[in-house]
Amino acid sequence: MRGLIAAAVFGLLPTMSLGAAPAPGFKIPVAAKKLANGLTIVVSEDHSAPTFGISTVFHVGFRLEPKGRTGFAHLFEHMMFEGTPIAPKGTLTRVIEGGGGVLNGSTRNDYTNYIASAPVSALDAILWLEADRMKHLDFSLKNLKNQQEVVKEEIRVNVKNRPYGLFFWTDLVGKAFDRWENNHDGYGSFEDLDAASLEDVEAFFGSYYGPNNAVIGIVGDVTPADVFAKAETYFGALPARATPAKAEIAEPPNGAERSLAQGDALARVPAVAVGYKVPMGIGKDYVALVVLGDVLLNGDASRLYQGLVKGRELMLQVQGGLNFPFESPWRNAGPTLLAYFGLYKPGTEVKAVVDAAQAQIDSIAASGVPPAELARVKSKMRADFYAGLELPIDRADALALAQLLMGDGNALNTIPVEIDAVTVADLKRVASKYLVVANRTVVDRKPAPAEGAKKE
Amino acid sequence: MRKTGTFAATLTLLVAPWLAASEKQPLPKELPPFGADRPLPVPQIAQSTLPNGLGIWLVKRSGFPRAAVVLAVRGAGTAADPKDAEGITELLADTLTEGTATRSSRAIAEELQAVGAELNASGGADALYVTAGGLGAGVPKVLEVMADVVRNASFPAAEVELAKGNALQGLQARESTPEFLAQKALASAIYGEHPYHIVAPTAKTLEAATAAQLKQEHARRFQPGHSLLVVVGEFDAAAVQAALTRHFGPWRGTGQAPADVPPAPATPGVRRLLVTPRAGSVQSQIVMGRTAATVTDPDYYPLLVANTICAGSFGSRLVENIREDKGYTYSPGGDLTARAKGGLLSLRAEVRTEVTAATLTEMFYELDRMGATAPSDEELSRAKRYQGGLYLLRNQIQGSVAQTLASNWVRGLPPEALGEFVSKVNAVSADQVRAAGRAYFPSSRQTVVVVGDEAPVKAELAQFGEATVVKP
Numbered sequence: 037m038r039g040l041i042a043a044a045v046f047g048l049l050p051t052m053s054l055g056a057a058p059a060p061g062f063k064i065p066v067a068a069k070k071l072a073n074g075l076t077i078v079v080s081e082d083h084s085a086p087t088f089g090i091s092t093v094f095h096v097g098f099r100l101e102p103k104g105r106t107g108f109a110h111l112f113e114h115m116m117f118e119g120t121p122i123a124p125k126g127t128l129t130r131v132i133e134g135g136g137g138v139l140n141g142s143t144r145n146d147y148t149n150y151i152a153s154a155p156v157s158a159l160d161a162i163l164w165l166e167a168d169r170m171k172h173l174d175f176s177l178k179n180l181k182n183q184q185e186v187v188k189e190e191i192r193v194n195v196k197n198r199p200y201g202l203f204f205w206t207d208l209v210g211k212a213f214d215r216w217e218n219n220h221d222g223y224g225s226f227e228d229l230d231a232a233s234l235e236d237v238e239a240f241f242g243s244y245y246g247p248n249n250a251v252i253g254i255v256g257d258v259t260p261a262d263v264f265a266k267a268e269t270y271f272g273a274l275p276a277r278a279t280p281a282k283a284e285i286a287e288p289p290n291g292a293e294r295s296l297a298q299g300d301a302l303a304r305v306p307a308v309a310v311g312y313k314v315p316m317g318i319g320k321d322y323v324a325l326v327v328l329g330d331v332l333l334n335g336d337a338s339r340l341y342q343g344l345v346k347g348r349e350l351m352l353q354v355q356g357g358l359n360f361p362f363e364s365p366w367r368n369a370g371p372t373l374l375a376y377f378g379l380y381k382p383g384t385e386v387k388a389v390v391d392a393a394q395a396q397i398d399s400i401a402a403s404g405v406p407p408a409e410l411a412r413v414k415s416k417m418r419a420d421f422y423a424g425l426e427l428p429i430d431r432a433d434a435l436a437l438a439q440l441l442m443g444d445g446n447a448l449n450t451i452p453v454e455i456d457a458v459t460v461a462d463l464k465r466v467a468s469k470y471l472v473v474a475n476r477t478v479v480d481r482k483p484a485p486a487e488g489a490k491k492e
Numbered sequence: 493m494r495k496t497g498t499f500a501a502t503l504t505l506l507v508a509p510w511l512a513a514s515e516k517q518p519l520p521k522e523l524p525p526f527g528a529d530r531p532l533p534v535p536q537i538a539q540s541t542l543p544n545g546l547g548i549w550l551v552k553r554s555g556f557p558r559a560a561v562v563l564a565v566r567g568a569g570t571a572a573d574p575k576d577a578e579g580i581t582e583l584l585a586d587t588l589t590e591g592t593a594t595r596s597s598r599a600i601a602e603e604l605q606a607v608g609a610e611l612n613a614s615g616g617a618d619a620l621y622v623t624a625g626g627l628g629a630g631v632p633k634v635l636e637v638m639a640d641v642v643r644n645a646s647f648p649a650a651e652v653e654l655a656k657g658n659a660l661q662g663l664q665a666r667e668s669t670p671e672f673l674a675q676k677a678l679a680s681a682i683y684g685e686h687p688y689h690i691v692a693p694t695a696k697t698l699e700a701a702t703a704a705q706l707k708q709e710h711a712r713r714f715q716p717g718h719s720l721l722v723v724v725g726e727f728d729a730a731a732v733q734a735a736l737t738r739h740f741g742p743w744r745g746t747g748q749a750p751a752d753v754p755p756a757p758a759t760p761g762v763r764r765l766l767v768t769p770r771a772g773s774v775q776s777q778i779v780m781g782r783t784a785a786t787v788t789d790p791d792y793y794p795l796l797v798a799n800t801i802c803a804g805s806f807g808s809r810l811v812e813n814i815r816e817d818k819g820y821t822y823s824p825g826g827d828l829t830a831r832a833k834g835g836l837l838s839l840r841a842e843v844r845t846e847v848t849a850a851t852l853t854e855m856f857y858e859l860d861r862m863g864a865t866a867p868s869d870e871e872l873s874r875a876k877r878y879q880g881g882l883y884l885l886r887n888q889i890q891g892s893v894a895q896t897l898a899s900n901w902v903r904g905l906p907p908e909a910l911g912e913f914v915s916k917v918n919a920v921s922a923d924q925v926r927a928a929g930r931a932y933f934p935s936s937r938q939t940v941v942v943v944g945d946e947a948p949v950k951a952e953l954a955q956f957g958e959a960t961v962v963k964p
Contacts, residue, residue, distance in 0.1 A: 062556070062557055082555075084533065084553075084554075084555055084888070085532075085533045085884060085887065085888055086529070086530035086531065086532070086533070086884070087881075087884050087885070087888070122520045122522070123519075123520045123523070124517065125816070126517065126807075126812070126816070127517075127519065127520065129806050129807040130519075130807055130870075130874065131519065131523065133805055133806065133807045133874050133877070133878045133881075134807075134870070134873065134874040134877055134878075135526055135877065135881070136877040136878060136880050136881030136884070137878075137881050138806075138878075138881065138882070138885065139806070153881075153885055154881055155529060155530070155880075155881060155884060156527070156530060157526045157527040157528060157529045157530070158526055158527075159527065160524035160525075160526075160527065161523055161524050161525070161526055164522065164523055164524050165523070168520075181819070182816065182817070182818075182819045183819075184819075185819030185820070186815055186816075186819050186821070186822055187822075188844075189775075189819075189820070189821050189822040189842065189843065189844065190822035190823070192774055192775050192822075192842070192844060193775065193822055193823070193842045196774050196775075197670065197773055197774050197775040197777075197842070198669065199665070199668040199669060257530065301771075301772045302668055302772050303665075303668055304664045304665060304667065304668045305661055305662075305664055305665045305668075335601070335605060335610050336597075336601035336605075336610060337598070337601035337602045337604075337605040342598060342601075345658075346597070346598070346654070349654060349657075352658045352661055352662055352665070353658075353662075379661070379662075379665055381657075381661065382661065411606070412602060412605040412606040413605065415605065415606055415607060415608040415627060415630075416605050416608045416609075416610075416626075417608075418608055418627065419558060419607075419608025419609065419625070419626045419627045420608070422556040422557065422558050423556075423558060423625065425556065426556055426558070426888065426889055426890065427885070427888055427889060428888065429885075
């Protein structure tokens with residue numbers, strides 16, 4: 037092993053004493069360039085293996101899909117794999133897997149990403165393929181019909197044929213938020229998915245998939261200068277496209293508690309999902325809420341695990357955090373929830389569960405947490421943050437999204453510093469400001485008789 | 493977890509990159525060719541053995557200040573479960589980290605949280621694994637706590653009662669998912685009485701479990717001479733060595749170690765159709781499979797490549813057929829699971845109920861095609877490069893390298909196996925793939941399980957023969 041990652045770039049690593057959080061100092065190299073057409077490229081060198089990861093992200097997700105077309109942003113994501121006029125369906129997978137690579141894509145509230153990882157010998161071929169599908173698509177009815185069926189099967193697998201059916205996402209946001217942009221089902225209704233037309237596909241591509249609405253992150257055995265030159269070669273000629281004005285998505289916290297009771301024909305154990313609204317643009321409070329989310333919910337030492345799974349023995353399991361159930365609080369650019377979800381014990385009242393969790397929160401609002409506990413949580417957060425960046429494909433994705441959603445790929449280096457700066461007083465402040473009963477939404481999901489409760 | 497790797501002698505790269513026009517469809521003229529391949533990384537494994545027999549493999553990595561630790565205890569997995577306590581391994585693993593003579597479960601969680609880590613234990617068929625990942629500087633603390641758990645786990649009565657109750661209700665929750673029901677039905681049909689049929693504890697096992705029984709299982713299974721400890725990542729080698737000697741050095745085995753597991757039974761030469769009813773299902777969960785070669789078998793690499801071509805990658809024949817052409821399903825696939833005493837080849841798809849028969853027809857077709865014709869040059873090259881690329885990808889995850897080294901060791905492979913992976917994949921010929929297709933893929937020798945809405949599923953299956961109903 038050549039260990040190149042390390043030596044030159046990451047040599048700032050301080051010596052750490054046992055049990056203490058490492059001081060900030062570990063840096064990920066970041067170089068960015070914006071092409072004349074508005075496409076931004078962010079690069080991070082890592083020569084530890086002859087591979088690279090790439091993520092092409094577009095600034096559109098569930099929130100901005102057309103009204104009357106729930107699920108369209110995700111359906112469109114599938115269409116990006118269906119070929120172009122000169123690289124027909126199948127070419128993308130053939131070339132990337134034939135180059136020793138893997139590929140995928142996903143759609144979230146504020147973005148859609150297309151990721152790949154391969155030996156660096158495939159860099160030019162993959163850049164060409166990404167540029168080709170940013171330029172044009174094969175708008176074919178046959179492919180659209182095919183992917184409408186595939187997406188409906190995806191929804192059957194994850195929602196309609198599954199106990200709990202992602203209610204901790206779709207039903208919780210449906211109840212908690214008021215604006216359509218924030219509260220509709222991002223997976224979409226079958227009716228809306230079936231209604232999607234080729235015109236819709238073409239219009240969405242034209243509006244949101246131009247180079248000026250995208251960022252590409254590349255991490256691996258490359259140099260920024262080389263990647264910037266290749267980006268100019270493959271993407272430089274693509275024209276910028278007019279992007280529609282963004283809809284208003286801001287929402288204040290709620291002034292009265294909301295709740296919903298549901299039956300689930302496939303479930304045999306009751307479950308609950310609880311969310312507190314977190315508005316956008318709250319600056320330092322957001323970071324404090326991320327840390328508070330981890331104090332409450334990150335791992336076996338967390339407050340809700342120790343308090344409700346152990347301690348009161350009310351729940352079988354619990355998970356959550358800020359921006360749950362999505363991957364990370366750092367991949368969000370609008371109002372969201374600090375949420376938790378778990379199965380609770382048959383025979384227990386949901387009120388007992390939610391009250392016990394609220395008591396944990398209220399105690400932090402009133403008395404904070406011991407400084408040693410906060411230090412431990414920060415250590416865990418740092419280790420987890422780095423784990424999320426370990427693979428170049430994940431680091432490329434995080435880099436591209438930091439650039440797209442926060443305007444700066446270097447946020448990957450400042451986030452750990454911001455986390456370290458959070459104080460006990462910050463936790464008290466945000467707990468009492470946002471994690472209050474009036475701003476809480478509770479969805480209770482109980483096993484229901486098999487007849488009819490599950491709709492196709 | 494599938495294969496990952498590093499280590500070993502100098503590796504030349506993957507097979508020559510394929511990028512010629514194929515028989516199927518020409519590639520775009522403008523597409524740039526692949527560049528030259530660069531050499532694969534070759535990390536070093538520092539191997540040693542403590543006087544008590546515990547094997548130690550250390551792999552230093554620079555980069556993120558993290559490390560992964562895996563302790564593999566061979567022979568301590570579900571295959572060692574007593575006849576009257578099938579699946580007890582899961583409860584043993586769940587309660588292992590819930591207290592020692594000197595630490596409460598909360599103290600364990602908090603001490604490790606302070607170094608960014610968490611301790612997990614899980615049972616496979618052939619071994620029990622205790623794992624942790626966290627900040628690199630915390631490895632000595634992780635080893636201290638892990639050794640305490642391994643040597644002095646106390647199974648406090650209150651923790652055992654709580655874990656039993658939660659496991660019983662957790663079992664109910666798992667039984668409501670189609671994939672769990674399918675996995676259970678397939679394993680029982682394929683393995684019969686062989687211990688590999690165990691996929692989860694039974695309710696009876698959980699109800700009867702006691703702290704004394706867990707203590708006894710712990711004493712019997714945790715033997716230093718049957719264990720390997722792997723650390724991968726950024727750590728201080730001297731501090732780690734000192735912690736190993738201090739905390740794992742005094743570990744002594746007690747009791748009689750579990751007996752060896754016999755080889756898994758051969759698959760019957762007939763197709764079997766099984767239906768597991770699940771009320772309210774809107775899809776059929778289809779799984780089919782049979783016993784296959786394990787990692788030490790010469791057939792293993794041809795079989796791996798064959799599976800990649802048939803169903804084991806996004807560009808595979810099955811995905812192209814039933815997803816990209818027919819739109820029957822979202823995420824079909826094929827898996828090759830290699831345990832110490834036998835492998836399992838399986839195919840899966842979740843489809844809307846009304847296309848169950850149509851999907852089975854295509855799955856049988858794709859299986860039979862593997863033995864009927866050899867793969868094209870493009871398919872063969874793509875499958876090999878894909879596997880080579882996966883090797884590189886997994887090699888960049890500390891936890892994956894540690895886990896693969898450990899599970900290779902459990903299955904009787906030497907440390908070099910990791911580094912030899914790519915060259916063994918590349919040596920596979922088209923004829924070997926077809927031979928593997930003939931030996932393992934015929935649809936007439938698969939056990940087929942469909943979990944779904946009983947009446948319509950039975951109607952869909954009728955054309956293929958008599959289906960046996962297996963109650964969950």
